[in-house]
Amino acid sequence: MTWEERWHPLREEWVIIAAHRQDRPWTGETVKHQNEPRPPYVKDCYLCPGNARISGAVNPSYDGIFLFDNDHPSVGLDAPTPPATGSDVYRNRSAQGIARVLCYSPRHDLSLAQLEVCEIERLIAAWQREYVDLGERQEIDHVLIFENKGEVVGVSNPHPHCQIYATNFIFKTIETEVKASSRYLSEKGRTLFSDIIAAEQRDANRIISENETAIAFLPYFARYAYEVFVAPKQSHQSIASLNDAEARDLAEVLKDTVVRFDNLWQMPFPYVMPLHQAPTDGGDYRAFHFHIEFHPPLRRPNLLKYLAGPEIGGGNFLSDTSPEEKAAELRALPNLHYTMRK
Ligand SMILES: [Zn+2]
Numbered sequence: 001m002t003w004e005e006r007w008h009p010l011r012e013e014w015v016i017i018a019a020h021r022q023d024r025p026w027t028g029e030t031v032k033h034q035n036e037p038r039p040p041y042v043k044d045c046y047l048c049p050g051n052a053r054i055s056g057a058v059n060p061s062y063d064g065i066f067l068f069d070n071d072h073p074s075v076g077l078d079a080p081t082p083p084a085t086g087s088d089v090y091r092n093r094s095a096q097g098i099a100r101v102l103c104y105s106p107r108h109d110l111s112l113a114q115l116e117v118c119e120i121e122r123l124i125a126a127w128q129r130e131y132v133d134l135g136e137r138q139e140i141d142h143v144l145i146f147e148n149k150g151e152v153v154g155v156s157n158p159h160p161h162c163q164i165y166a167t168n169f170i171f172k173t174i175e176t177e178v179k180a181s182s183r184y185l186s187e188k189g190r191t192l193f194s195d196i197i198a199a200e201q202r203d204a205n206r207i208i209s210e211n212e213t214a215i216a217f218l219p220y221f222a223r224y225a226y227e228v229f230v231a232p233k234q235s236h237q238s239i240a241s242l243n244d245a246e247a248r249d250l251a252e253v254l255k256d257t258v259v260r261f262d263n264l265w266q267m268p269f270p271y272v273m274p275l276h277q278a279p280t281d282g283g284d285y286r287a288f289h290f291h292i293e294f295h296p297p298l299r300r301p302n303l304l305k306y307l308a309g310p311e312i313g314g315g316n317f318l319s320d321t322s323p324e325e326k327a328a329e330l331r332a333l334p335n336l337h338y339t340m341r342k
Pocket residue numbers: 041042045046047048107108159
């Protein structure tokens with residue numbers, strides 16, 4: 001049983017791994033799952049083709065991906081200018097930015113795991129375009145692309161989609177990773193994330209999926225039971241500079257990873273999936289290595305990882321599971337989606 005603290009070199013913080021606690025009795029609330037098959041089209045879904053959205057806009061009869069500006073944006077170019085605070089300690093400013101929604105497929109009943117590799121390649125191409133187009137804008141310093149999946153992370157509409165927040169600031173985790181990566185490069189002359197990949201390859205115990213140019217692994221310092229990082233092996237500051245072969249390889253490894261997630265408990269596996277990419281504010285980000293992170297909130301089919309005293313109160317994670325054991329679990333699963341098996 002693993003019982004130790006592990007250093008998270010990207011976040012520069014300790015993670016307590018206390019795997020001997022995982023079987024402690026639980027009498028609290030458990031999570032119920034809806035596992036009934038969904039129809040391919042839903043009349044009142046605001047993401048399905050041909051349907052009207054709350055803004056009055058009508059979705060086109062799209063047949064690949066579909067991108068639109070969020071009807072309830074958290075940041076917007078027309079956000080109001082707030083009144084001055086009149087305080088030395090409190091600051092404010094306009095919530096400038098662009099918020100978009102990107103549907104993966106016209107099919108309401110599919111998920112990333114059920115898309116064909118070529119469809120995921122088209123999705124990657126869209127992510128590349130959005131990063132470049134939004135990042136080029138003077139007022140945008142960072143482009144955060146993420147997918148929230150599952151009711152337990154607050155998603156009410158299961159239609160497969162991700163969101164894009166292009167903001168006038170750099171999100172905190174990216175800022176932390178940028179600083180850690182830059183310091184590492186100047187101290188060691190090497191890229192931090194490349195060294196993490198090399199360490200995972202040397203150890204090999206936590207690798208989930210790998211091909212010529214892409215890799216998925218459950219990191220040594222994982223904070224969540226089934227946390228997985230997916231990345232190109234070559235260092236790229238963002239997804240935009242992947243060539244076609246690298247994009248294809250990334251699509252394959254990404255699919256393999258999410259299929260294993262769904263196969264774990266034979267149900268749609270919830271997660272938060274951010275793409276971590278270099279800021280677009282014109283800074284020097286040579287040290288940054290683009291990667292995709294999966295943060296799944298469940299540690300058992302019906303049991304949430306609650307964020308409590310250590311995480312919310314103290315800011316460091318307590319993990320009740322061994323990364324090596326969880327990686328072995330994922331690796332042992334078939335890579336054909338359970339809905340495709342007879
Ligand atoms: Zn839909």
